[in-house]
Amino acid sequence: MTESSTHPVPLTVHVPLDAGRAYDILIGRELIETAGAQMAALGARRAAIVTDENVAALYGDRLRESLERAGLGSGVVTVAPGEGSKSYAGYAQVCDGLLALKVERGDLVVALGGGVVGDLAGFAAATLRRGVRFVQVPTSLLAQVDSSVGGKTGINAPLGKNLIGAFHQPRLVLADTAALDTLSEREMRAGYAEVAKYGLIADAGFFDWCESNWRGIFSGGPEREEAVAACCRAKAAVVTRDEREDGERALLNLGHTFGHALERLTGYDSARLVHGEGVAIGTALAFRFSARLGLCPGQDAGRVANHLALAGLPTRLQAVPGGCGDADALLDAMAQDKKVRDGALTFILARGIGQSFIAPGIDRAEVRAFLQGELAADPRP
Template structure:
């Protein structure tokens, strides 16, 4: 069964299709958006080796020629150098603005290819075919595209909505368990920030989602996408409510920066740990009950995600360094620290003037030095 979640943004509206077998249907699904019988497909070496032949065959059945641009995997590809290389490859294909760019991979590929599409000849259409749980429930939906810089994650980018998102649940069968857990952190985030009923369901059924049981996985992806779509429709450019989607991210991005955006700490793992820290800070600041914070942290830990700094293999974090990264966060304004905090699981809010001294003391209580 294919589920469809609309992202109603007027003339830029699109659908997120969720279900099995969508890669095999990609040619027919993409056909309405193609002006010439060719598409550029941006992927990484891992995804292309696993699923590239299926996508190429699906496009061929619809009379479309795939022009693959296959990049190295990993967060390091999402950089100025990676953007330059991708744009050069697109120019070498002599694409015009009427041609379609397909992002076929996880969040790195989606962010990079989406940003390239946003700036290529001042804007080209693109389609997201996300191949990780994290990308299916989060980064492929909503039009945020970006690259990283040495000063922080996703600090250079653009809002550029896709024409279509195809979330094929079958491709998650090849996803390593660690990547599956990292994606689940984003699923759990939705329950923690705005749906107590969904959070309770995840407490009961999270194991089934992580085990990739079809019905549980489909519900988790669909509900996550529904929540993101609702928020994006209300606040496309993050002027207000959309900031809630960054729950756990201000902590998480700082931790990622300090660990080098590599294998030491995956983005989803950072979000899980950041979510736990946000609840503990909320409890320490009196916004949230201690028992509610305990429930939230327990849900993170039960998924096999890091929930404390000590879970990161002895890596030492300097509180002042983490604060510097937090001050560079996109939500920060006028030198004030902005965090997404919580009153309870399912009830998050934006705190726009967190005291840096209080945050520093909290980070030291968490194990930073």
């Protein structure tokens, strides 16, 4: 892409999938203004934007104007903000809206928003006319560093999170980091839980960097682009080796077994708990559980919880507004986790910071005893 002086050249992370499915992630400021030219380069003539009411008010017109400047016809499907739209009803609404716009297989579905919109629009694109091309334009930190990359799409079911879905890779990801300037502090903190996660999985050096530079990510310094690019490179490498989560890609779910259970038990009510907050609590729990099992040094578990708390994230079950039920309720919610095999729980645990691993067949009684202790523990980090 040729950029003018007003649009700095973005960072690029390449996702080298086979069979002509490779794509680029572009990371930088003001990418929404140049999105139309990028999408026209994909050979599309029309693009249908899927977004939520809040994001539409901020960026909907800017994206449509960019598409029009590039000669692309466009339409918009708008859903209510929040996890409630990532449902059977929300999926039907988006599909019906795209069909009303007469979206064809050669057109583009453009997900403009956070993780909810990306997952929902991606799943609609995966299934509409048995597969329509789509582009991710993530506007939250969480979506830019994690959910917009890798092709996981889907919706929630009453029995659990992300249980209905498909793998459907985007053709392009445009991570406009200027969009993060409009996020609330809570949304930035929630996204940061996924940033820290990448260091905790397999890159202790990146976690060290996060401990020193997290404030720059929040304030919009160059650290923001560096962090997004680092996370995208890490995820792209894993996705290229294990696209459909048959092995190591499950490591990206560090903290999510606990976190998804908490989201289900709070009814996906974002006023009580958003995804990144669930991941933060779940990550702290995963490290404390690892320490309890003698796998991880206790000081590493404490360091993880202390850093997440310093960034303003919850790290204890008692931090969930309105409570999260007892140990048995949590276990029942975990039983719907996608990593369950033959009824046995699988967790992502750690031998230390940057040393996470897949731990299948964890004894339910051990988990129950751990959760009971956590519920009765001092609620401080």
